[in-house]
Amino acid sequence: MENAATKLPHKLILDERNRLNLTGATEVIHFDDESVELNTSLGTLLIQGEQLKLKCLSLDDGALVIQGHITAISYEEPKQRRGFFR
Secondary structure (H helix, E strand, O other): OHHHHHOOOOOOEEOOOOOOEEEEEEEOOOOOOOOEEEEEEEEEEOOOOEEEEEEEEOOOOOEEEEEEEEEEEEEOOOOOOOOOOO
């Protein structure tokens, strides 16, 4: 059975480093004025900057808008589980 989160389309649109429109958000993990960490349909996304504000959030359709001075956008690689002897 597929997870519903994997079905959400994921797209980032960065406008002048001051506004980020994002689709595919499934959960906001952390938010403050310097960073936003969230789960998306394609993995964990970290957005860093200054004076960040969530302007629009709709987890029903996965839409998110962040305003402020955006300095970095990065995805965290999923951690692979290892066996006991690895």
